Amino acid sequence: MAPSKDRQRKLARAKFDRQMARKAVRERKRRRVLAGVGTGLAVLLVAVGGAWIGGAFDSKDTTSTAAADICLWSPSDTSANKDLKDVGTPPTKDLPQTGTEAMTITTSLGAPITATLDVASATCAAASFSYLAGKQFFDNTDCFEILDIGAVHCGDPSGTGQGGPAYSFYDENTPAAAPQPSASAATAAKPAVLYPSGTVATFGNPPGSNGSQFLIFFKDYAPTTDPIYSIVGQVTGGLDTLAKIGKIPTVTDDAGDKVKPKEKITIKSLTVAADTVAAAPSASVQS
Incomplete structure (x- = not known):
């Protein structure tokens, strides 16, 4: 016997609710991942900034400290x-x-x-x-x-x-x-x-x-x-x-x-x- 229209609507509603629940779970996971990435990036930027201030990225090229040419021949x-x-x-x-x-x-x-x-x-x-x-x-x-x-x-x-x-x-x-x-x-x-x-x-x-x-x-x-x-x-x-x-x-x-x-x-x-x-x-x- 075919299900009644009310039953069909209830089944459809339940399916929709399950889909929304799964979507909410995925969204929460995505936000946690992004939050973790953002935190890690912020920490990295702080570390890089501190290293830059401390001179970690100064050129190691010897010409930077070599004496400059005084005369050219x-x-x-x-x-x-x-x-x-x-x-x-x-x-x-x-x-x-x-x-x-x-x-x-x-x-x-x-x-x-x-x-x-x-x-x-x-x-x-x-x-x-x-x-x-x-x-x-x-x-x-x-x-x-x-x-x-x-x-x-x-x-x-x-x-x-x-x-x-x-x-x-x-x-x-x-x-x-x-x-x-x-x-x-x-x-x-x-x-x-x-x-x-x-x-x-x-x-x-x-x-x-x-x-x-x-x-x-x-x-x-x-x-x-x-x-x-x-x-x-x-x-x-x-x-x-x-x-x-x-x-x-x-x-x-x-x-x-x-x-x-x-x-x-x-x-x-x-x-x-x-x-x-x-x-x-x-x-x-x-x-």
Whole structure:
């Protein structure tokens, strides 16, 4: 006998209630699982945060504590320029950046010329001089030009003006150009002396690309255009020798320029050492 409609409704209702009960049980289980995951995630985040604060995730890369590069030495192509001499490169790190160093140049013309290198203002130039001096790079080389700006040009073993080490470095201490005079004062104004007598400066070829070449000024130089020589130091002794160099007549070189010293100027040795007390020059040198 077929069940009555009331019985059918009761059975359907009971089935529905059982389904809802099972669904409620599943929902409670799901919430407990999510609650557990949430608690575990919260604990993990707290732990990670504490570890981060404590430095657990700090980089272990040794470069983070390694000394930073102070000077960068740009390689030069020795195959393209046979006048370059490869003696390696100076260090890039742990270089002196304060104080001064004493440079001594013994020449064929008299008492040694001494100079103070300004390590603070020309750190890389001083480092290069010191490195090359340690390699005897300048020894038994000639100062091959006397320029009409009142400076002797040295530091190229090839004597061509194209030579140097197999690296270069940028300017560090080029003096600022003097302000241009007003139109009304142009006729009376004189250029400022930016390279006093006794100044030691690097000579880049091209300008701004320095190697081993350098100038020593034997008279004040007031450039009429933007200065291009980076100052590295100042002569402190041997001024009589420097004055003697300034009086050497010049003859025409192979390029047709009247800059070649008529008398040979040979650097017998050039050394650089720590300078604890810098002596003051006794007099200015004028041509």
